[in-house]
Amino acid sequence: MAFTHSHIVASRRHPQGRVLMEVDEYSCNPTQAFTFYNINQGRFQPPHVQMVDPVPHDAPKPPGYTRFVCVSDTHSRTDLLQMPYGDVLIHAGDFTELGLPSEVKKFNDWLGSLPYEYKIVIAGNHELTFDREFMADLIKQDFYYFPSASKLKPENYENVQSLLTNCIYLQDSEVTVRGFRIYGSPWQPWFYGWGFNLPRGQALLDKWNLIPDATDILITHGPPLGFLDWVPKKLQRVGCVELLNTVQRRIQPRLHVFGHIHEGYGVMADGTTTYVNSSVCTVNYQPVNPPIVIDLPTPRNT
Numbered sequence: 001m002a003f004t005h006s007h008i009v010a011s012r013r014h015p016q017g018r019v020l021m022e023v024d025e026y027s028c029n030p031t032q033a034f035t036f037y038n039i040n041q042g043r044f045q046p047p048h049v050q051m052v053d054p055v056p057h058d059a060p061k062p063p064g065y066t067r068f069v070c071v072s073d074t075h076s077r078t079d080l081l082q083m084p085y086g087d088v089l090i091h092a093g094d095f096t097e098l099g100l101p102s103e104v105k106k107f108n109d110w111l112g113s114l115p116y117e118y119k120i121v122i123a124g125n126h127e128l129t130f131d132r133e134f135m136a137d138l139i140k141q142d143f144y145y146f147p148s149a150s151k152l153k154p155e156n157y158e159n160v161q162s163l164l165t166n167c168i169y170l171q172d173s174e175v176t177v178r179g180f181r182i183y184g185s186p187w188q189p190w191f192y193g194w195g196f197n198l199p200r201g202q203a204l205l206d207k208w209n210l211i212p213d214a215t216d217i218l219i220t221h222g223p224p225l226g227f228l229d230w231v232p233k234k235l236q237r238v239g240c241v242e243l244l245n246t247v248q249r250r251i252q253p254r255l256h257v258f259g260h261i262h263e264g265y266g267v268m269a270d271g272t273t274t275y276v277n278s279s280v281c282t283v284n285y286q287p288v289n290p291p292i293v294i295d296l297p298t299p300r301n302t
């Protein structure tokens, strides 16, 4: 395919300086997008893009650093999980199977037993009850696709976020801890109509456009295109193209933590951002992947 001008224009600069992202022409075909950008732009190639070895759990923390312990996709299976030393826990969503209040309470109790100074959590597609519009639609459809959630009464989940008393819960919102600006968002590309699903393209880009430019640490449930987003049994890349463009061209955070694609567990870097797929569960929902530890220099004056 010829390398035309339109293939490199996925962003433009607003007169006041902000980079405005535009929908990528390969938005709806992430496998094709990966192949095209890899062959024509070397966008996922070494030396700048590499796999990274995570910090061993027993490594001493360098002075002046903050230690982040990253997990996701624990799916109510935390009982045997060995948690390492750290300052800040990040959970990138899918902490339950269906977002049932009983599961959320169990998760919150587990969080309460952990010694981290800060615990930051976002929802994933399995936290059905955290997605108010999704639940309203589910009731209209008489729980057709999720019959096991049909016994839920609205009064038991309307305030489900309030059950998370032992963490900072982010949903298209941010918090600053230890001088790091941290932003969290649960949305991911539509896949079988779960919670926080949105179509690829403008709908997801509208969510990513809410992320402030100066974000240091981004937490999303799903991966960006090309980073730990490979689904082997389908031979597909399933990461979000708009999320990749937003991360690489606009935000350029120090760290991007996500999960969702359990098979992608691991760490990569592109020379600017470290990408962590922190899925604890395997594709068969076995909670065997250890939490991933990342050390970052703590910003001065904090």
Ligand SMILES: Nc1nc2c(ncn2[C@@H]2O[C@H](COP(=O)(O)O)[C@@H](O)[C@H]2O)c(=O)[nH]1
Pocket (backbone or CB within 6 Å): 073, 094, 125, 126, 189, 190, 191, 231, 234, 236, 238, 260, 261, 262, 263, 283
């Ligand atoms: N081909 C795709 N597979 C997907 C996608 N999103 C998720 N998945 C697969 O499901 C498991 C588990 O995800 P969960 O959210 O139900 O816990 C994941 O590891 C993939 O195998 C997708 O968009 N496309």
Ligand SMILES: [Mn+2]
Pocket (backbone or CB within 6 Å): 073, 075, 094, 124, 260, 262
């Ligand atoms: Mn999951």
Ligand SMILES: [Mn+2]
Pocket (backbone or CB within 6 Å): 094, 124, 125, 126, 221, 259, 260, 261
């Ligand atoms: Mn998921």
